[in-house]
Amino acid sequence: MRVGCNNFMKLAGFLFASICAWYLGSLFAYIIPEDSLTATIEHIQKVGEKPVLRAPPPKRQKCDHWSPCKPGSYAYRLLSGGGKEKMAKICFEDQQLISEEKKNAGRGINIAIVDYDTGKCIDAKYFDMWEGEFSASMIDFIKKAPQRSLLLMVTHDDGSTKLKEDAKKVIEDLGSKEIQNIRFRSSWAFIAAKGFKLPDDLEKEKINHSDNKKNRYGGWPAEIQIEGCIPPNLH
Known part of the structure; x- marks a missing residue:
């Protein structure tokens, strides 16, 4: 009985965690605009990129x-x-x-x-x-x-x-x-x-x-x- 009870508790915990994750994801998607979310993701992706150095245009003499x-x-x-x-x-x-x-x-x-x-x-x-x-x-x-x-x-x-x-x-x-x-x-x-x-x-x-x-x-x-x-x- 204890084995069956433990399995039931694990299943219930898994389902509860899944429901919470789905709820929080839906909540953030509702609160945070899509444009901001996309910009944040792009920013994170660019963090690891090597910066491109550009020389300033020559000053006219x-x-x-x-x-x-x-x-x-x-x-x-x-x-x-x-x-x-x-x-x-x-x-x-x-x-x-x-x-x-x-x-x-x-x-x-x-x-x-x-x-x-x-x-x-x-x-x-x-x-x-x-x-x-x-x-x-x-x-x-x-x-x-x-x-x-x-x-x-x-x-x-x-x-x-x-x-x-x-x-x-x-x-x-x-x-x-x-x-x-x-x-x-x-x-x-x-x-x-x-x-x-x-x-x-x-x-x-x-x-x-x-x-x-x-x-x-x-x-x-x-x-x-x-x-x-x-x-x-x-x-």
Whole structure:
């Protein structure tokens, strides 16, 4: 009798535990929303997963430099025109001094003058060297640049056809080594300082001639660029 009684008690206990488990499961299912329950299960499943490390997106630098300039330095980027439609650009301290968007870029030689001590743009113009006589006005524009100013120059389309020798000499006196070599539709970029000296290792000038008729612009000049960081307190 004792064996039968013990078996009965075990069976009764098993049934009671099953009923309690079913009841508690139903109760939790009723109390806890399905979305929360699913999210909890997914969270538990992800606990053992190896985390995926993602590099943060690169921070944009001034004038689209790849790396930042040192504190206190000026960032610049000069981009010549490309083909017939892609206009020249002059960027200084992340400000577009000359560009198509500002509606002050044009055919010929584009020039921006910047106060070195303040970093502010004094004036910006372009001088058409294909149609019209603008060498004299460009000379006057350059000579009126005050001491301790930066002159940033870049071409679009043709900057040589009506560029006079006296205008070339003025630019040469600023330190240009390529202005005497400029030809029809050469791409040219140049940065100079008036009243102080730029570091020797700074990228100051570049020229490219449009001799290749098979380039992507069909013989029109391809764009070139120079960029760099101008340190503070130069003399």
